[in-house]
Each structure stands twice: as structure tokens, then as C-alpha cells.
Amino acid sequence: MTFEHWQNLINLCGIIRNTLEESNGLTILELKSLLKTKGFSFDDEDFFGIISKLLIYDGCIQRDDYWNRGAIYSYIKNPHLHDSSYSRHHYSFTVDDNISDKHFVVIADTHIGNPNFEDFRMLDNIYDFAIADGVDKCFHMGDLFDGKRGKNFSEEEMLSQLNSFISFYPMPYPWEMCTYADIGNHDEYIHGFFHPDVKKEEQPYLYDLRELNTYHPDFFVIPRERFQIKFSNISMHFGHRLYVSGICPEVKLYELQDMSEEMRWLDKKYDVLWSGHLHNGFIYTANVSWANNKQIIFLGVPSTSKCNLGNIVAYLTHLHYKDGLVSTMDVDFLRCNNNYHITKEEGVHWNFEGDNKTLKKIL
Numbered sequence: 001m002t003f004e005h006w007q008n009l010i011n012l013c014g015i016i017r018n019t020l021e022e023s024n025g026l027t028i029l030e031l032k033s034l035l036k037t038k039g040f041s042f043d044d045e046d047f048f049g050i051i052s053k054l055l056i057y058d059g060c061i062q063r064d065d066y067w068n069r070g071a072i073y074s075y076i077k078n079p080h081l082h083d084s085s086y087s088r089h090h091y092s093f094t095v096d097d098n099i100s101d102k103h104f105v106v107i108a109d110t111h112i113g114n115p116n117f118e119d120f121r122m123l124d125n126i127y128d129f130a131i132a133d134g135v136d137k138c139f140h141m142g143d144l145f146d147g148k149r150g151k152n153f154s155e156e157e158m159l160s161q162l163n164s165f166i167s168f169y170p171m172p173y174p175w176e177m178c179t180y181a182d183i184g185n186h187d188e189y190i191h192g193f194f195h196p197d198v199k200k201e202e203q204p205y206l207y208d209l210r211e212l213n214t215y216h217p218d219f220f221v222i223p224r225e226r227f228q229i230k231f232s233n234i235s236m237h238f239g240h241r242l243y244v245s246g247i248c249p250e251v252k253l254y255e256l257q258d259m260s261e262e263m264r265w266l267d268k269k270y271d272v273l274w275s276g277h278l279h280n281g282f283i284y285t286a287n288v289s290w291a292n293n294k295q296i297i298f299l300g301v302p303s304t305s306k307c308n309l310g311n312i313v314a315y316l317t318h319l320h321y322k323d324g325l326v327s328t329m330d331v332d333f334l335r336c337n338n339n340y341h342i343t344k345e346e347g348v349h350w351n352f353e354g355d356n357k358t359l360k361k362i363l
Contacts, residue, residue: 127170145165165216209221233326237272281362282362
């Protein structure tokens with residue numbers, strides 16, 4: 001990098017920061033357009049590098065995602081929150097249109113970096129199938145990477161996994177499909193944020209996985225293990241492990257049989273709960289008496305990897321609205337055969353306004 005290039009980046013960084021500080025929030029396209037009208041020229045690598053710096057290293061901007069508008073970046077008005085736990089963990093996903101039906105695909109446990117698991121050909125075909133079906137959102141339920149295996153974890157191993165993602169993970173245009181991934185237990189060894197299981201001497205190798213957006217503008221990492229989305233009258237919980245309680249977060253689902261044992265901890269604010277981690281797909285429903293006998297549904301997302309070749313590898317979900325409220329949900333199963341051909345088969349039809357079948361099965 002020449003001194004002139006470095007100086008231009010410093011100036012551009014200041015302009016981007018000031019522009020965001022003066023606005024109420026801008027999308028990437030809006031920000032780029034505004035900068036170009038001011039006479040600034042830049043390439044994507046420099047631009048996204050600066051966004052990454054302001055978001056991660058300076059911690060002075062934050063990102064909020066809206067179903068229709070996409071990612072919106074804004075300046076954090078309180079300087080005391082810059083580079084704080086707030087800026088490091090802030091994330092919100094808002095459904096800003098509660099009228100139109102919503103379509104999304106759910107995947108989990110790709111374990112990039114493990115030759116027995118990672119399967120980019122399968123991922124490519126799942127993305128292609130979902131996009132062709134009209135889906136423009138993908139939720140990845142964690143363990144994107146394989147992280148640490150065995151006792152040692154070197155910088156070279158970490159960079160190898162990151163480079164595999166950057167080079168081979170599907171990269172559709174952002175207007176075709178955006179992916180939102182949360183942090184799985186294997187991802188923690190890379191993402192970290194001073195995770196207690198990571199030895200002090202390994203801390204220099206920790207990487208902020210939000211930076212992956214620099215290389216894949218369509219891919220966003222939620223810096224937590226779980227998040228929720230409110231769809232009009234329906235609330236969904238997305239998590240790597242299935243946390244069944246907001247009051248007692250230590251209560252986690254490790255095996256399907258845990259559902260019966262931990263039923264007393266079910267959190268009444270969720271209608272649908274998604275999780276990965278177990279690698280096998282499962283469906284479990286429950287009647288909860290403290291909410292006027294409301295039914296809730298748990299969906300374990302299968303591993304999208306070689307270990308599931310020939311089986312169910314992803315869920316294709318359609319939410320249907322009626323009079324501004326979510327009325328029904330169809331969860332179709334995506335199957336991958338030995339020739340990597342993806343097919344869709346009928347899965348679960350869920351009625352939020354009436355009774356449903358009681359289900360408890362592993363796919």
C-alpha cells in the first residue's frame with residue numbers, strides 16, 4: 001500500500017463516519033450513493049474494510065437488519081458505548097412488513113474445515129434451489145466452522161478455515177439471498193470475545209466473525225448464540241443449542257429426550273423454536289397450559305454436510321399472513337441425494353389459529 005493510498009483510506013474513513021453520524025441510518029447502497037455524489041471514488045475492498053473497522057475495531061457504528069431494507073448502519077450516539085460490550089454484541093432483526101408472506105431457508109452445522117463434514121457442493125445446490133423457489137433469507141444455526149479439534153489450535157488452522165469460507169461458501173448477490181448466522185460452540189474458538197475456554201496464549205488468534213461480511217457482502221454473523229424475530233403476532237427463537245428458557249439460560253437441549261425433562265422451563269414468549277447442534281433433524285410439539293393451551297413447535301435443524309448426504313439437509317419455510325397476522329406456517333424438507341440433486345418434500349403444516357397434531361420424531 002502506498003502512502004497516498006493509505007492517506008486516502010484515512011480520509012474516506014472519516015467521511016464515512018461523519019456521514020453516518022449525521023444520518024438516521026443508511027443502507028450500504030444509500031451510503032455508497034451519497035459518497036459518490038460528494039465526489040469520492042473507492043473499491044469494494046476498501047469500502048467494506050472501513051465499514052468493518054468502524055463496526056468492529058472502533059465500535060462506533062452498529063448494524064440493524066430489516067426484512068425489507070436489509071442491513072442499516074448507524075452511528076452510536078453515546079461515545080461511552082463505543083468499543084464496548086454493547087457495540088460488540090449489538091444486533092437486531094426487525095420484520096418491517098407484517099402483511100406479505102415470508103419465505104426463508106434454515107440450515108445448520110456446516111463445520112467448514114472438517115473434511116468429513118464440509119460440503120460446498122451441497123451448500124451451492126441448496127442455495128440455488130432456495131433462490132429459484134423465491135427465498136431471499138437464509139438462517140444458519142451455528143457451527144459454521146469446525147473450530148478447534150483436539151488439544152491444539154493454531155493460527156494456521158484458523159486461517160485455513162476462514163479462507164475456505166471466503167473462497168468456497170456460496171456467494172449470491174445480496175438482493176438474491178442474505179444469510180444470517182449465529183455463533184455455535186465450535187465457532188466460539190474462532191470468534192471468541194474472550195471465551196473462557198480459550199487459553200490466554202491463544203487469544204491473539206481470535207477473530208471477529210462479523211468481518212466475514214467484508215468478503216461476502218451477503219453474509220452477516222450475529223455475534224451471539226441466539227436471537228429472536230417477531231413476525232407480527234408470532235415470535236420465533238433461533239439458537240445454536242436450543243435454550244428452552246429465557247429465565248434459566250443454562251437449561252439447554254442436548255438430546256431429544258431432554259425435551260420431556262425440561263418442559264417445565266419452556267418460555268411462554270416463543271411460538272416457534274429452532275436449533276442446530278444435534279446434527280439430526282427433529283420435530284417436537286407441546287401444549288402449554290399457562291398460555292390458554294397454546295401449542296408451540298420445536299424444530300431441530302439437520303447438519304448441512306456430508307454426514308447427511310441422502311437425507312434431509314435443510315428446511316424451507318413459508319409464513320402465510322391473513323389480515324395482517326401470521327396464520328399458518330409450512331416447513332418443507334430439502335433432501336440431497338448422492339448426486340447432489342436437491343428435492344423438496346412436504347414436511348409440517350402448522351396452524352397458529354387452531355389445533356395441530358402432536359409430533360415427536362427424528363427425521
